[in-house]
Amino acid sequence: MEVRNCKTCGRMFNYLGGIPLCPKCKGELEDKFAQVKEYVRDNPGATIQMVSEDNDVSVQQIRQWIREERLEFSKDSPVGIECEACGASIRTGRYCEACKKNMSDSLRRSITPAKPLVDPNANKKQRDSDKMRFLK
Numbered sequence: 001m002e003v004r005n006c007k008t009c010g011r012m013f014n015y016l017g018g019i020p021l022c023p024k025c026k027g028e029l030e031d032k033f034a035q036v037k038e039y040v041r042d043n044p045g046a047t048i049q050m051v052s053e054d055n056d057v058s059v060q061q062i063r064q065w066i067r068e069e070r071l072e073f074s075k076d077s078p079v080g081i082e083c084e085a086c087g088a089s090i091r092t093g094r095y096c097e098a099c100k101k102n103m104s105d106s107l108r109r110s111i112t113p114a115k116p117l118v119d120p121n122a123n124k125k126q127r128d129s130d131k132m133r134f135l136k
Contacts, residue, residue: 032057037071044074069093 004015006022013022021029036055040046052059065071066081072092073079080089083096085103090096095103 029061032061033065033070036062036065040071040073044077046077046079048079066092067094 002015003012004020005012006025007020008025009022011022011024019026032055036051036057039051039055043050046054048059048062051057051062062071063081066073066079069092075091077091080091082088083090083099084094085099086096088096088098
């Protein structure tokens with residue numbers, strides 16, 4: 001196990017992975033997340049700045065929750081973040097639907113082997129080589 005200092009309070013703790021926060025600070029962050037989620041549900045027209053000020057959470061933390069797809073604003077909300085690939089406005093995640101589709105198609109093409117070019121005479125050569133021949 002690795003021992004680290006908590007990013008928030010500075011206390012030492014056994015680091016298991018993820019965000020370097022002690023269990024106490026991690027629990028407090030989860031409580032803040034639940035509070036923000038409830039606030040967004042009750043105030044669908046709120047901006048990120050309003051959510052940040054009313055819940056005492058940084059704008060950066062709210063954006064991180066949106067990128068992680070843990071938090072999503074309503075369709076009517078003015079809140080939007082940029083797609084990391086093309087810059088289009090999205091409500092949650094890292095990429096817009098078009099970029100997700102392009103990446104998926106690109107990956108699929110790279111995994112699927114290309115069809116080999118078929119020589120039209122190859123079949124004839126194979127067929128002729130299988131014939132029985134007689135010597136006279």
